[in-house]
Amino acid sequence: MAFKPPFLGLKILGDVDLNSVIPLINWRMYFGAWDLRPAQYTEAHKNLESDSRVLLKEIVDKKLLRAAAVVGFFEVQRIQDSLSVLDKEGSELAKLHFLRQQKAGECENFLSMADFFNPKGKDFIGLFAATAGLDAHKAEKNFKDQNDDYSAIILGLLADRLAEALAEKLHRDILGGIGIRAAPGYPASPDHTEKATIWKLLSPEKNIGISLTENYAMNPVASECGYFTTHPKSCYFKVGKIGEDQLADYARRKGMAVEELRKWIS
Numbered sequence: 001m002a003f004k005p006p007f008l009g010l011k012i013l014g015d016v017d018l019n020s021v022i023p024l025i026n027w028r029m030y031f032g033a034w035d036l037r038p039a040q041y042t043e044a045h046k047n048l049e050s051d052s053r054v055l056l057k058e059i060v061d062k063k064l065l066r067a068a069a070v071v072g073f074f075e076v077q078r079i080q081d082s083l084s085v086l087d088k089e090g091s092e093l094a095k096l097h098f099l100r101q102q103k104a105g106e107c108e109n110f111l112s113m114a115d116f117f118n119p120k121g122k123d124f125i126g127l128f129a130a131t132a133g134l135d136a137h138k139a140e141k142n143f144k145d146q147n148d149d150y151s152a153i154i155l156g157l158l159a160d161r162l163a164e165a166l167a168e169k170l171h172r173d174i175l176g177g178i179g180i181r182a183a184p185g186y187p188a189s190p191d192h193t194e195k196a197t198i199w200k201l202l203s204p205e206k207n208i209g210i211s212l213t214e215n216y217a218m219n220p221v222a223s224e225c226g227y228f229t230t231h232p233k234s235c236y237f238k239v240g241k242i243g244e245d246q247l248a249d250y251a252r253r254k255g256m257a258v259e260e261l262r263k264w265i266s
Contacts, residue, residue, distance in 0.1 A: 003124055005124045006174055007073055008074070009072060010070055011070070012068075012070050012207050013068060013069045014068050014207075014208060015068060016132075018060050018065065018067055019060060020169065022162070024165035024168050025158075026161060026164060027161075029161060034048060051150075052154055055151060055155060055158065056158060064135065064136075065133065065155070066135050067130070067162065068130070068131055068208035069128060069130035069170055070128070070207045071126065071128045073125070074086065074125055074127070075088075076124060078118060082096065083098075083117060085125070085201060093201060094197050096197055096227075097254050099112065099190065099242055101237065101239050102240070111235075111237050113227070113229070116229040116233070117231065125228070126227065126228030127225075127226070128202075128227075129208065129223065130163060130170060131166075131224075132165075132222050132223075133163060133221060133222030133223055134209055136156065136222055140152045140156055159221075160221070160222045162222065163224050174228075175230060178230045179229045179234045180228075180234045181226055181227070183224060188237050188238065189227070189239075190266040191264055192216040192265075195218075196212065198226075199212050210223045242265075247261070
């Protein structure tokens with residue numbers, strides 16, 4: 001039986017309370033951004049976390065950062081390693097394309113994200129875009145103008161982790177943490193150009209103020225986008241190196257030149 005989504009269409013969360021996001025910060029990743037080994041908790045870790053939590057309180061109290069998200073659920077029809085995304089009347093809105101492992105890997109072997117969707121009937125996908133970096137540039141500039149580069153760096157790195165925490169919060173709140181939260185440009189879906197399709201379907205720039213550059217970078221930087229899939233066998237995996245035959249087929253599916261597409265696959 002296909003997964004039944006909590007809603008169809010878009011839900012916009014225009015002003016997320018950061019207090020609800022802070023408990024989900026991944027401090028291991030945060031320490032890693034400072035080149036502090038996450039396996040240990042030294043005096044340096046303790047001091048950095050203390051300073052960061054002081055700034056977190058200031059971020060919340062003075063509203064130095066704002067967070068927002070847009071989530072959409074759509075009916076899809078799988079066509080081999082692509083998904084046709086449909087509107088409520090069954091007309092095609094867009095296509096999402098995925099790559100497939102060409103050697104044994106994690107979970108099961110020779111996986112594609114497409115495998116997590118029903119090949120014979122109706123299914124659904126969740127898409128999201130989230131940011132905790134609204135007003136970040138202004139706040140960082142204010143700290144730098146006060147010759148407080150340390151706080152400016154902390155703020156920028158905290159914004160990154162808050163964006164990731166917000167994406168995790170969406171996954172937990174909307175889907176109970178079931179399935180996976182994957183993203184274009186990352187191991188299971190290494191093609192950055194797929195972000196453009198997410199932008200087409202969710203309109204993050206209009207709805208919550210996240211733009212996508214011509215190089216497929218998100219602005220504000222402290223932003224995330226991706227897919228929710230709830231298939232019981234869904235797992236995180238790495239596509240890894242693909243052959244020229246698959247790259248040519250993938251370019252054909254996307255209607256792009258092979259050499260143009262090659263540079264956008266991580």
